[in-house]
Amino acid sequence: MTNMSYLVQSSEQLRKKASDTETKALLYLMNFREDSDEIHYFVVDFFNDLTGMDRYSYKLWDLQSKGASNSSPKSVGKELVTLFKNYCSDINFHRYILFLGGVSSTLRIDSEKNIFDINNINDKAIVKLKKGLKDECIAKSYIDELIATDDKINDFLEKVLFVIDNKKPSDYVKAIIKIHPGIMPDEDILNAIFNEIRDKQASKKNCSNVEGITIETTDQALNYFRHLTSGEIKLFVLGRIINRNPFDKGCPIPFISIYNQFPEEKRVEALEDCKIALVRALFNKNCTDNFWKLFGEVYNIIVQNPNDGIDVIYQKLDNEIKTSCPDFDVLSLKYFIATVKEGIKV
Structure with a gap:
């Protein structure tokens, strides 16, 4: 103006x-x-x-x-x-x-x-x-x-x-x-x-x-x-629901077993890429409903299967819901699952 x-x-x-x-x-x-x-x-x-x-x-x-x-x-x-x-x-x-x-x-x-x-x-x-x-x-x-x-x-x-x-x-x-x-x-x-x-x-x-x-x-x-x-x-609202800021420094404990398999020189960059993908998925206004559906599916599987690891939970996710948020890829979605799992502490 x-x-x-x-x-x-x-x-x-x-x-x-x-x-x-x-x-x-x-x-x-x-x-x-x-x-x-x-x-x-x-x-x-x-x-x-x-x-x-x-x-x-x-x-x-x-x-x-x-x-x-x-x-x-x-x-x-x-x-x-x-x-x-x-x-x-x-x-x-x-x-x-x-x-x-x-x-x-x-x-x-x-x-x-x-x-x-x-x-x-x-x-x-x-x-x-x-x-x-x-x-x-x-x-x-x-x-x-x-x-x-x-x-x-x-x-x-x-x-x-x-x-x-x-x-x-x-x-x-x-x-x-x-x-x-x-x-x-x-x-x-x-x-x-x-x-x-x-x-x-x-x-x-x-x-x-x-x-x-x-x-x-x-x-x-x-x-x-x-x-x-x-x-x-x-x-802020997502953080309150899962009792954790999903972008806190460091790696969510449930994700460490996956993180440790990354080549050492790739770890910091790969973790940052996962966080960036989560930011994009959360803020993508074209996929708001899909993001919350995915969150709901992840939440329910974790609550019903508290002893399952991240890879197992990932496999149990409905494929259609899993792919409905195009900002995620395999690793960043597993990071998101780990963040939710750590936050709700079942």
Whole structure:
């Protein structure tokens, strides 16, 4: 993007309730949209509460969140102010999303719709919503009142997507872990994983003070490391399920017998190749379901045959599932099996 500048204003520290809502919003962007696979970065409290960004910062999904469970139309309007500021900025955001804990019964036409645009909001509620937005524009010094014209606001509201949170924290984590229900972690573990993602997200606010910073291109926002990536979150979740970071230094103990057969001068390189293949398999968005099916198959065989070695487990794997993740080869798949076996400690 050229000939633009963006001044960071009104970054803020989160209360716990808001942190929960923002983590749900992050996982909504990551897993529950048709274009979720396009989103690579999740930028925390820079442009807004949360901003999704594609791998090269060409597309930005701008998201404001509010945790209250019964927001009035006027309150919803007030919450739109940062999205509106960004709409009026030099940046062309791909999507504007308001993520809400809940709304009052007077707002929606069809109360069954939890994802909707302005066409599902009652006429009377729209009037109050616009009033709330205008009042907040006046209250916020970073928005010029002359910009907040009726035409500008009307055009903006046509572009906003409203999302009502109707899921538990564990549901958002389940959407990352695409494995058989029989080996899905229990509710307590899922909630613990959600809380750890929330804490990682909240910690990004402490990376650097960005209030008052001006950037000239959207990619410069990444220089301040107030972001998580989809791959980082997937890796973290996998590590929690198998109780081990699959990329820890050294060799998994169940893999040592195979590793020791490698020529000595090849060992370090071969082990690194195995880890790289696992990274590719985990982060390959075209094979997400296949990866978790493979993981589920490996997990089940290990649990049912705890004394089997890696070579035996490899032979017991269904060939179709085994070959469904093209990033793996024989050695790297055996490394993955060994990593899972060491982590679950059966």
